[in-house]
Amino acid sequence: MQVDAIGVPADTTASNRAAIQQEDFLQVLLAQLQFQDPLEPLDNNEFIAQFAELTNLEQTQQLNDKLDTSLSLQNSAQAIGLIGRSVQAQTTTSQVVGKVVTIAFQNGTPLLTLETEAGGFITDITLGQISVIR
Incomplete structure (x- = not known):
């Protein structure tokens, strides 16, 4: 029986990912609110959409972390099953x-x-x- 390689990327920590982090997103949003034109404030729909993006980003990061953990556990179980074989x-x-x-x-x-x-x-x-x- 052939075993396919099931690998976890070498760098699985969330802090080292190239994707934008939640803190970065909040800083951009706060700067946008701070420097907006008082005569043309940020549209409510756009503001809500940006908060929805933030929530989506956080959920995606949590999903990635759980997937990385799952793959790591699967690799470990696969390796342990080979002892004595x-x-x-x-x-x-x-x-x-x-x-x-x-x-x-x-x-x-x-x-x-x-x-x-x-x-x-x-x-x-x-x-x-x-x-x-x-």
Whole structure:
């Protein structure tokens, strides 16, 4: 059975995303209100639409955070299910066959250690490198 790589982006923290943050949006909105022309104030419909955008932005960020967490948990469960199983993996130099003996996590990414048939160990195998589970 082939295992598809299910990955979480390397940078999953909300503070490091390129998208506009809620605080930035509020600062722009407050500046707009502060410097608006008193003779032509901001239209109520436009004001409500901007608040709706803010709510939508916040909900989208929460959804992204939950999706990232879900993918991370799925990767972890998939890796844990491979302990004791024989797998075939592609390394930088060749295909190797070995039994998964341990799992380490680096930045939320599971890294497998394989014990080869010759008794050696190959470390830092990712789920994406596994092509066959035996």
